[in-house]
Amino acid sequence: MEFADVFITLAIIFGLFMAWGIGANDVANAMATSVGSKALTLKQAIIIAAIFEFAGAYLAGGEVTKTIRKGILDNKILAGDPELVVYGMLAALLAAGIWLLIASKKGWPVSTTHSIVGAIVGFAAVGIGIEAVMWAKVGSIVASWVVSPVLSGLIAFLLFMSVQKLILLTPDPLKNAKRYVPVYMFLVGFIVTLVTLFKGLKHIGLHTTTFQNYSLAAGFGFLTMLFGYYAISKIKIDPKADKDFHYTNVEKIFGILMMVTACAMAFAHGSNDVANAVGPMAAVVSISESGELTQKAILPAWILAIGGVGIIAGLVMYGRRVIATVGKGITDLTPSRGFAATLAAATTVVVASGTGLPISTTHTLVGAVLGVGIARGIGAVNMRVVRSIFMSWIVTLPAGAFLAIIIFFILKGIFSS
Amino acid sequence: MVTNVFAKIFGSSPVRPLQLHMAKVTACVSELEAYFNAVIAGDWKEAKAIYKSISKLEREADKLKKQLRLNLPKGMMLPVSRRDLLEVLTMQDNVANQAKDVSGLILGRKMIFPEILADHIKEFVARCIDTCNQAEITVNELDELVETGFKGSEIQIVESMIRKLDKIESETDKIQISIRSKLYKLEKELPPIDVMFMYKVIEAIGEVADISQRVGSRLQLMLAR
Numbered sequence: 001m002e003f004a005d006v007f008i009t010l011a012i013i014f015g016l017f018m019a020w021g022i023g024a025n026d027v028a029n030a031m032a033t034s035v036g037s038k039a040l041t042l043k044q045a046i047i048i049a050a051i052f053e054f055a056g057a058y059l060a061g062g063e064v065t066k067t068i069r070k071g072i073l074d075n076k077i078l079a080g081d082p083e084l085v086v087y088g089m090l091a092a093l094l095a096a097g098i099w100l101l102i103a104s105k106k107g108w109p110v111s112t113t114h115s116i117v118g119a120i121v122g123f124a125a126v127g128i129g130i131e132a133v134m135w136a137k138v139g140s141i142v143a144s145w146v147v148s149p150v151l152s153g154l155i156a157f158l159l160f161m162s163v164q165k166l167i168l169l170t171p172d173p174l175k176n177a178k179r180y181v182p183v184y185m186f187l188v189g190f191i192v193t194l195v196t197l198f199k200g201l202k203h204i205g206l207h208t209t210t211f212q213n214y215s216l217a218a219g220f221g222f223l224t225m226l227f228g229y230y231a232i233s234k235i236k237i238d239p240k241a242d243k244d245f246h247y248t249n250v251e252k253i254f255g256i257l258m259m260v261t262a263c264a265m266a267f268a269h270g271s272n273d274v275a276n277a278v279g280p281m282a283a284v285v286s287i288s289e290s291g292e293l294t295q296k297a298i299l300p301a302w303i304l305a306i307g308g309v310g311i312i313a314g315l316v317m318y319g320r321r322v323i324a325t326v327g328k329g330i331t332d333l334t335p336s337r338g339f340a341a342t343l344a345a346a347t348t349v350v351v352a353s354g355t356g357l358p359i360s361t362t363h364t365l366v367g368a369v370l371g372v373g374i375a376r377g378i379g380a381v382n383m384r385v386v387r388s389i390f391m392s393w394i395v396t397l398p399a400g401a402f403l404a405i406i407i408f409f410i411l412k413g414i415f416s417s
Numbered sequence: 418m419v420t421n422v423f424a425k426i427f428g429s430s431p432v433r434p435l436q437l438h439m440a441k442v443t444a445c446v447s448e449l450e451a452y453f454n455a456v457i458a459g460d461w462k463e464a465k466a467i468y469k470s471i472s473k474l475e476r477e478a479d480k481l482k483k484q485l486r487l488n489l490p491k492g493m494m495l496p497v498s499r500r501d502l503l504e505v506l507t508m509q510d511n512v513a514n515q516a517k518d519v520s521g522l523i524l525g526r527k528m529i530f531p532e533i534l535a536d537h538i539k540e541f542v543a544r545c546i547d548t549c550n551q552a553e554i555t556v557n558e559l560d561e562l563v564e565t566g567f568k569g570s571e572i573q574i575v576e577s578m579i580r581k582l583d584k585i586e587s588e589t590d591k592i593q594i595s596i597r598s599k600l601y602k603l604e605k606e607l608p609p610i611d612v613m614f615m616y617k618v619i620e621a622i623g624e625v626a627d628i629s630q631r632v633g634s635r636l637q638l639m640l641a642r
Contacts, residue, residue, distance in 0.1 A: 036424070036427065168565045385425045
């Protein structure tokens with residue numbers, strides 16, 4: 001293809017920019033509950049986020065990337081004009097990146113996922129034609145945006161109820177916390193591993209059967225649990241600390257659980273959100289290299305790795321400041337609630353990643369926080385802000401689409417004359 | 418410039434500020450003991466100094482009250498109803514107001530109580546302060562209630578605290594009745610206007626306990642949701 005090198009270079013630059021933006025802004029939301037509940041220090045949060053975001057992106061980011069890259073557009077209709085897809089995907093990346101930059105400068109609550117999906121649908125529907133969009137797939141994505149916060153809210157509600165029943169409301173919460181917290185840890189390790197394995201790790205050369213998947217997941221669960229027992233045994237129980245607030249020591253144990261849950265959350269976030277940067281990039285790279293649209297083209301692992309690196313760069317350069325602010329903003333969240341909300345969100349996001357659905361991590365977390373709030377677990381939740389976060393995607397979709405359409409026509413004008 | 422919307426969904430919990438306000442109120446009411454000692458001893462200089470400290474504490478409580486109200490805009494999802502919470506706050510604040518009113522009234526008229534009543538009045542004031550302390554103990558249990566999600570044995574603990582509060586308050590009622598009957602026997606020998614104000618002051622002291630008890634009953638309404 002003509003200009004192939006130019007396209008690939010542009011795609012990598014734009015993709016890195018987008019991934020950088022995700023690392024700078026979005027990761028903070030994923031780590032917010034852990035830093036806010038003081039289960040993690042800022043430094044620990046950055047290290048955990050860097051490791052697990054990358055792991056999530058690299059190991060489990062493939063499925064959503066596939067959706068973004070070739071699930072939204074109808075390749076049969078576009079087969080004759082592969083270069084249009086290249087312009088469009090570049091335009092979508094740049095549009096979403098610019099829109100996110102504007103929005104985060106203004107402090108608007110926007111979602112990366114909504115921006116990129118809006119941008120892709122926008123350039124395809126207006127720049128190419130309504131029939132170029134796989135509307136059924138777009139419909140299921142939009143439906144998942146509604147379902148995911150509700151589902152994670154429900155899981156969070158049930159998790160918090162179970163914490164109440166098994167630990168907080170018992171006559172000896174400390175003893176029961178020591179007994180049941182490792183079980184929750186098993187659950188965290190088990191679910192994350194299982195979903196990741198089921199979706200497949202073929203791209204790193206790991207082929208597993210269903211039975212192996214379950215055994216490996218259980219193995220990871222037990223490892224997590226062992227870590228839990230070890231960490232809990234290290235905690236100094238200070239009976240004097242319970243004088244003013246009777247649950248100080250119990251919350252310390254939940255702090256360990258929160259640490260494990262934060263890893264799962266970072267992993268989940270990496271696995272879903274990396275696709276927003278990497279999906280369009282992968283599409284441009286494969287079309288430019290082969291000169292044609294092919295449904296079979298597999299995703300090179302290095303592209304996922306670039307996304308992971310971009311996220312870490314954004315996190316280290318800029319995200320740490322955002323995380324610090326978030327931590328200061330959340331003062332009254334205790335680890336027992338932070339855990340319920342974060343695990344619910346992480347589970348929902350990981351499952352969505354396994355199914356290839358691009359969802360908003362932030363919306364999912366907000367849904368989870370509401371779930372705990374409804375169980376009378378949180379001191380104060382500002383419903384106005386919650387509403388503004390959920391409403392923002394209605395603005396984000398057309399904004400991303402509009403920018404993408406303009407950039408699409410500019411690129412088309414430059415390259416196809 | 419760093420803004421993060423996600424952090425903004427967490428409002429600050431009203432429980433701690435409510436407890437801080439109650440602590441201020443209790444500090445204010447506790448001054449009444451030293452105040453009455455000074456009044457009964459006829460040391461008006463000292464009484465005036467304590468009155469100043471009482472009204473300072475009352476003003477500080479007022480400030481805390483206003484701050485908490487501003488931090489509780491509509492549209493906050495709280496574990497308790499916003500209205501119940503604001504009513505508890507108002508009640509708490511009224512206890513401090515009452516302490517200030519009583520001491521102000523006594524100071525303004527430089528009231529002298531009959532010597533026979535002195536010990537009785539001191540006992541009465543001390544018991545009324547106890548009511549306020551018990552209300553504070555109950556309010557201090559609110560963070561544990563939030564932690565357990567307003568369920569389980571914590572509810573019983575708080576309810577037994579409220580029962581104790583009611584018991585202390587009804588004791589103050591009894592003391593008040595016996596002081597009044599003593600005063601009734603003396604009243605013909607005293608200047609009528611002074612006697613009228615003595616009845617008024619005794620009732621006003623009793624109000625301190627009364628309103629403290631109402632803090633407890635508002636809390637109970639809060640739990641009953």
